[in-house]
Amino acid sequence: MTKTSEQINQDLLRPVGRTSPRFFFVVATLGLIVLAGFSAWGYQLYNGVGVAGIRRPVFWGFYITNFVFWIGISHAGTLISAILRLSNAGWRRPITRCAEVITVFALSIGAMFPLIHLGRPWQAFWLAPYPNQRGLWPNYRSPLVWDFFAINTYLIGSITFLILPIIPDFALARDKFSGRRKKLYTVLSLGWRGTQRQWHRLETAMHIMAIVIIPVAVSVHTIVSWDFAMTPVPMWHSTIFAPYFVAGAIFSGIAALIVAMVFLRHFLRLEEYLQPVCFDNLGKLLLLMSLLWFYFVFAERLTTWYGNESSEIAVLWLTQRGPYRYLFWLMVGCNFVIPFPLLAIKRLRTITGTFIASLAIVIGMWLERYLIIVPSLSRKFLPYAWGTYRPTWVEITITAATFAGMALLYVIFAKFVPIISIWELKIGERETAGLPQKASEVEVASGPLRPVVRGAET
Amino acid sequence: MAHRWGMVVDLDRCTGCEACVIACRAENNIATVGEEQARKGRAMHWIRVERYYEGEFPDVRVKFQPVLCQQCDAAPCEPVCPTYASYHTAEGLNAQIYNRCIGTRYCANACPYSVRFFNFFNPAWEKPLHLQLNPDVSVRQVGVMEKCTFCVQRIKAAEIHAKAESRELKDGEPAPACVQSCAPKALVFGDLNDPESEVSRLSRSRRGSKLLEELGTQPKVTYLQRDSWNDENL
Numbered sequence: 001m002t003k004t005s006e007q008i009n010q011d012l013l014r015p016v017g018r019t020s021p022r023f024f025f026v027v028a029t030l031g032l033i034v035l036a037g038f039s040a041w042g043y044q045l046y047n048g049v050g051v052a053g054i055r056r057p058v059f060w061g062f063y064i065t066n067f068v069f070w071i072g073i074s075h076a077g078t079l080i081s082a083i084l085r086l087s088n089a090g091w092r093r094p095i096t097r098c099a100e101v102i103t104v105f106a107l108s109i110g111a112m113f114p115l116i117h118l119g120r121p122w123q124a125f126w127l128a129p130y131p132n133q134r135g136l137w138p139n140y141r142s143p144l145v146w147d148f149f150a151i152n153t154y155l156i157g158s159i160t161f162l163i164l165p166i167i168p169d170f171a172l173a174r175d176k177f178s179g180r181r182k183k184l185y186t187v188l189s190l191g192w193r194g195t196q197r198q199w200h201r202l203e204t205a206m207h208i209m210a211i212v213i214i215p216v217a218v219s220v221h222t223i224v225s226w227d228f229a230m231t232p233v234p235m236w237h238s239t240i241f242a243p244y245f246v247a248g249a250i251f252s253g254i255a256a257l258i259v260a261m262v263f264l265r266h267f268l269r270l271e272e273y274l275q276p277v278c279f280d281n282l283g284k285l286l287l288l289m290s291l292l293w294f295y296f297v298f299a300e301r302l303t304t305w306y307g308n309e310s311s312e313i314a315v316l317w318l319t320q321r322g323p324y325r326y327l328f329w330l331m332v333g334c335n336f337v338i339p340f341p342l343l344a345i346k347r348l349r350t351i352t353g354t355f356i357a358s359l360a361i362v363i364g365m366w367l368e369r370y371l372i373i374v375p376s377l378s379r380k381f382l383p384y385a386w387g388t389y390r391p392t393w394v395e396i397t398i399t400a401a402t403f404a405g406m407a408l409l410y411v412i413f414a415k416f417v418p419i420i421s422i423w424e425l426k427i428g429e430r431e432t433a434g435l436p437q438k439a440s441e442v443e444v445a446s447g448p449l450r451p452v453v454r455g456a457e458t
Numbered sequence: 459m460a461h462r463w464g465m466v467v468d469l470d471r472c473t474g475c476e477a478c479v480i481a482c483r484a485e486n487n488i489a490t491v492g493e494e495q496a497r498k499g500r501a502m503h504w505i506r507v508e509r510y511y512e513g514e515f516p517d518v519r520v521k522f523q524p525v526l527c528q529q530c531d532a533a534p535c536e537p538v539c540p541t542y543a544s545y546h547t548a549e550g551l552n553a554q555i556y557n558r559c560i561g562t563r564y565c566a567n568a569c570p571y572s573v574r575f576f577n578f579f580n581p582a583w584e585k586p587l588h589l590q591l592n593p594d595v596s597v598r599q600v601g602v603m604e605k606c607t608f609c610v611q612r613i614k615a616a617e618i619h620a621k622a623e624s625r626e627l628k629d630g631e632p633a634p635a636c637v638q639s640c641a642p643k644a645l646v647f648g649d650l651n652d653p654e655s656e657v658s659r660l661s662r663s664r665r666g667s668k669l670l671e672e673l674g675t676q677p678k679v680t681y682l683q684r685d686s687w688n689d690e691n692l
Contacts, residue, residue, distance in 0.1 A: 032577040048580060048601065049578060050500065050578025050579045050600075051493070054563075054578075055498050055500050056500060056575065056576065059563035059567050059576065086590045113485060118561050118562060119577070119600065120559070120561045120599070120600075120601035121560075123560040124560060126540075126558070127560075135540075136542060136557075138541060139537070139539055139541065139542050141537040142536075142540040143612050144540040144562055145540045148540070165465050223540015227564075231538060231568040232565060232568065232675075233568070233570075273683055296477065314471055343462075364595075365546065377567060380572055381571070381670050382507075382524075382525065382572060384508035384509075384510070384525070385571075401598075
């Protein structure tokens with residue numbers, strides 16, 4: 001595709017500038033579901049966490065499943081975007097921002113769940129280290145405290161990583177719009193003028209962030225896995241958990257990204273920007289992660305079965321043969337059997353193909369988290385204390401609300417920010433045209449006080 | 459020398475009468491959650507009598523096994539608590555500090571014995587049942603964990619009593635409610651640091667073993683296995 005700079009501006013700023021009645025309908029519908037979720041949470045706060053289905057011995061249920069799931073989804077963006085940026089993959093340009101947004105929102109939603117799940121959420125600030133009259137720091141030996149720090153670091157990092165490359169686009173919006181919008185974007189663009197020095201600093205900052213964010217992202221899901229692996233619970237206490245969780249997180253993250261991209265492509269009419277090549281390449285990555293996921297599950301299950309340790313076997317058979325077997329095989333179907341042919345056969349690895357595979361994977365990865373948490377807790381060591389778990393309407397409503405909330409945040413974000421990075425796309429255009437590619441040499445955000453920009457040629 | 463409180467459970471003597479369970483409830487202000495919640499598995503029993511059946515009918519044997527907090531020296535519940543609510547005292551008890559608990563329920567998952575209980579709702583005592591509450595034990599709020607304390611209030615009371623009389627604690631003087639109410643004397647409580655105490659003597663028995671010892675939790679409760687089931691004793 002070759003498009004002029006002006007065409008790109010028009011196409012990508014259109015969703016920001018013009019609002020159809022459909023937008024309000026979608027926002028209202030999603031908003032209602034989110035409201036229902038908040039009401040359910042209020043009901044739980046008022047009555048006690050007993051209105052959820054958790055019981056002894058399954059003290060963790062849907063909430064922690066959602067926590068792990070959403071933190072996993074959050075690995076879509078920042079990690080993928082950072083790796084693709086560092087490897088300078090050209091096809092990343094239209095997708096980096098939609099990926100980074102997923103990270104920020106999924107992480108915010110995921111981080112809410114430990115609070116929803118607490119018995120006394122009004123005391124949640126006790127997890128933070130601050131000098132207090134109790135003379136007590138948080139217990140740094142607890143994986144939950146590690147979580148607290150890891151998630152906050154990742155959240156701050158990924159917000160920075162998201163906002164940095166938006167600044168020039170905010171400046172563009174400032175220059176193109178008038179009225180209230182102009183005022184808004186003037187504030188948001190933080191005085192961006194497009195000077196040499198500003199470009200240089202932006203590029204340096206983004207490069208540093210892209211490198212720093214990768215170990216942070218890996219550490220987050222490693223620590224989430226250690227919430228489980230550090231306890232002597234059958235089939236939790238395992239060394240495989242950290243890499244297994246990180247791989248699963250990236251797996252579900254890519255799937256969520258593809259789902260989001262398909263919706264954006266359709267509703268914002270971005271067919272010419274989110275081209276099949278993006279889906280094809282992401283599909284290949286997804287295929288790799290699907291194989292990796294299957295490998296991890298197989299390795300975990302085989303060693304447990306071969307080891308034949310009585311408490312572990314009780315959990316293993318509960319999922320393989322017991323009442324959880326339907327969910328287990330549904331998970332294998334969703335995460336491997338359905339996506340594998342769709343992603344492995346080139347003819348099927350189309351936009352529709354990757355979309356179906358991704359939807360299956362999102363469902364399958366949610367099930368995976370559920371099947372890691374609940375069966376282990378219901379078959380701990382003393383058979384006299386075995387038990388089951390069944391979610392209540394409160395947990396189901398809150399879970400549904402988070403999916404709606406994710407979509408709502410995404411829709412609103414795409415209304416205020418061009419969901420495809422305009423200036424990065426323009427650099428990509430020049431790349432294909434064989435022109436200089438340094439951002440400082442491309443006219444991307446013309447401001448009234450813009451000094452001479454070298455190489456500008458619109 | 460500091461005390462190190464421990465217990466011996468003689469399975470040969472336990473008749474499964476559950477007097478300990480009732481005594482514990484009365485002593486420690488354990489809330490009753492009602493029929494519906496109990497059916498959901500939310501009943502709280504700091505000590506419970508597990509029943510295991512062996513053999514085929516009509517030759518069936520029932521084994522009673524009282525299970526309470528094992529007061530582990532390397533307790534899995536302690537390091538995982540983010541707020542130090544689950545805490546190891548100087549006398550080796552696994553204390554639960556209700557005021558610090560925010561209800562992550564992590565400790566309950568980590569406990570291999572499933573002896574930690576959660577207040578899913580605010581407890582309530584219908585009048586006049588509130589008059590039976592033990593003033594020495596705090597009532598727990600919604601959202602906090604609770605567990606066996608080895609009746610720490612009784613230990614402290616005995617210590618204060620002995621100090622007032624300017625003497626050392628006698629063996630068997632502090633007794634948790636379950637031990638006091640055990641008619642067949644299946645439960646024995648005392649100081650493990652005193653090699654002459656009855657609990658020390660019994661825990662050295664060749665019948666002695668620890669529950670789930672293989673997990674490395676180093677429990678301070680010793681179970682004396684049923685000798686009467688050995689064929690030569692029948």
